[in-house]
Amino acid sequence: MVKKVTPKLVTAILSAGMLSFLGILDETATTVTFPTLIKEFAVTTDQVQWVNTLVLLVIATIVPLSSQISLRFTTKKIFIAGIVFFMIGLIIDIFTPRFDLLLLGRAFQGIGTGIGLPLMYNIILAKVPKDKLGFMMGIGTMITAVAVALGPVFGGIVTDLLTWRWIFIISTFLAIISAFTGSYAITQLNKLQKVKFKYGQWLAIAVGLVLLMLGFTSIAKNSFWSFQVIGCLVFGLVSLAIWLKLSWRDRHALISPHLFLNLHFSMQLICYCFAKITTLALGFIFPIYVQTVNHGSVSLAGWIMLPGAICDALMAALAGKLLDKKGAWLPIMGGIIASLAGVVMMTVAGLHLSDLEIILLYALYYGGYGMCFSSLMTSGLTSLSVADHAQGNAIFNTLQQFSGALGTALAGTLIAISQNNHQLLRQQTTALGARWTFMVLTGLIILNLVIAIIFVPRPPKTSTHLEE
Template identity: 40%
Template sequence: MNTNTKKISAKVIAAIVATGLMSFCGVIVETSMNVTFSILMREFSITTNQVQWMTSIYLLLVAIIVPLSAILKSSYRTKTLFTVASLFFIGGIIIDALAPSFWLLLVGRAIQGIGTGIALPLMFNIIMEQVPTGKIGFMMGIGNLITGVAPAIGPTFGGIIASKLNWRWVFYLLIPLLIISFLLGEWGITQKSPIEKQQIDIFSMLMIVFMFCGFVTGFSNLGSQPFMTFSVGGALLIGILGMGLFAWRSLILEEPILQLRLFRNKNFSGHVLGFFLTQLISLGFAFLLPNYIQLVNGNSAMIAGLIVLPAGFAGAIFAPLGGRILDKFGARKPILIGTSLCLIALIAFTIYGQHLTSTFIALVYILYMGGMGMCMGCVMTSALTVIGKEKQSQGNAILNTLQQFAGAIGTSLVAMIVAANQSHLNVVRRVSTAIGTQEAFGMLTVFCIIIWISYYRSVKK
């Protein structure tokens, strides 16, 4: 049967929605809890550096587990992995909803990180393995739509819950969604690939832990502490050493945790570079815009969430549209069109960076998120296509690992630029924040130019 006309079974759709919903819940918790940090600091009598670990501990565990995804997929049934991930995530959510202390709250977040780390690559593995070739682009777009809405509604959801109910309801309200996800997954997930047990190399695993512990700690403290301290420079050095030793070990092993030899494929490397920098830019935006709206324009956190909300929906809508274009015309068109829209938006933000009105932010951010939505699913599809079907789970593991790495450094880079201007410029905070934001947008624009060139050279059709 023609792969363009072959239908996607109801079970495959249920499996994609189930795994997508769990990733959606993971992002919702992360983005909505950011709004409640000041409340948590008062309630548990903790500092800004301590409360940041609500995000950092979660990202750290996700980053450590995700590189194992290819080995886990090969060694265990997909449904078993999904069941374990669901139980971890639901268990972590319940612990956080009831947590009497901040440290127990962190335990719950760590357990959620393990669940998300297992679940995150499952959706894309299922799509690449079980969806007919002619519909892969569209379904990757649908998958990105499910997870893409979460960063947009997270801050608004968190702000409404925190002001109308209590921060614990962020966790309570996700339990029904997670139960629906669990039931859909248990019914819909079927095994297509053979099981072949693989050993996890302990040395490589330790180097992954050193790498991400070092980078997450170092970049988390970069804006608040001097570079020449153990918690910044020392932590980053540990991260670099861990990364170097992990790369060395991966290249001498026949079956490494991450197949770094895939980077010898120049087209794959070009896709990965663009994917990594796009994630970094998006996380930079997530920090810069809400802070600008509040500190420069003097609006509330709730208003900040509402201003960026339409852009999130634009990104979610454009994701399946980009997938449709890929299925009909190939990946090059939606990727280059989407990246061009992102670049235009970044240039506009850079030029007018010191005088951004709320209307301007809302409209230009829609342009950026629409472009990003159009190209991101297509980039993943194209990247996994150029390395061949048998290496796709390894490619997926690399993409998802780099996504977490971008998460560890994206916010810190732009926060450092804004903080440097706030502390060194002899002007009022509102003006120094605007100048710092403009400089950060300039850096992100340079990254976007690199992305466009990288995709132009590596996406062939």
């Protein structure tokens, strides 16, 4: 059967993408409310970052099951399950009187998003013709990019005019609409099979990721050599080693470790992860910076984030077109260079960033990110065989979420460490922690540039004589 991009297919992609959209909308919307949540629930900076870190971590542990879930259950049932979990989380968050219950609700939202996120990309990979794949992958990325663009403004305006709880109330209505459109448009992607869930492999991955995150975030309040830090990191690595042992000889592994032996895949995956770490770290820093250092309002913090997120959405769509016509090299290299320029200038001016400088530098960074991010995923997946696309997609989405959680935790931890210096004003320690983070992120993007130069496929050189 010839693949075509029909209105029903677009509706299916958008409906599945709505779970990703709402997950990221709520994530970016709540980020600008962190100072409000800190006051209302009497928590610290490193504690409040778990409002988003937990969601991303839950998604990272759910996504590895996506390939097996898609073989065991119908596509439509998977979508409905994602909607139900997400809405349970929304209801808890709307009515919660305590911070721990807020985190519980966010965990349920993470389960729903973790189910829905791979579904959108699986629909694209299964149903979209190859000559439109780059464009539609860009559209899929743009769905989340629009959420990033709207989230801070949406969260700021809603919090200023109503309360932060209305963020989740409005998301509930959008989730209901998505449930109806998805039930109509989403069709079966593959034949169902009786597969046994790889519970041991999944548990080893989940425990490993959770322990690594707990160890990393504990650095803000404990010595690196304490059990809370080094113990969690060591046992996390041991758990991942157990996963490797369980998976290595399993031809039907939950996630095949053999895919990482493909250097073009694994190196572009690393670039993808570094880009996500940087983006989520900056998304955490700037709303707090605007409110704490520059004394702006919640809504102002949201508006300042908007131009950068718009650049991201526009560049993601442009990158898809470029990839289809010119290959992955141009959008990836151009994007990394633009992102690097933005973060370097943030580092130089880190202690004294005005609101206008944040707008301009964030737009420069985010435009570059939009150019390279979806292109790295598309290029990485096309380096695999078609049979490995589902697992490759699961790997990208798992590590995307874990990297996002790591980025948020990185920024939250460094700012919290800086804020432990009570000899300086809070606005000074916040700015100092932000600058430390910018320096780390600069190093990551430099590594990205080096890796991309070596491993991103260059477009084939065509002879003018032959073309004539």
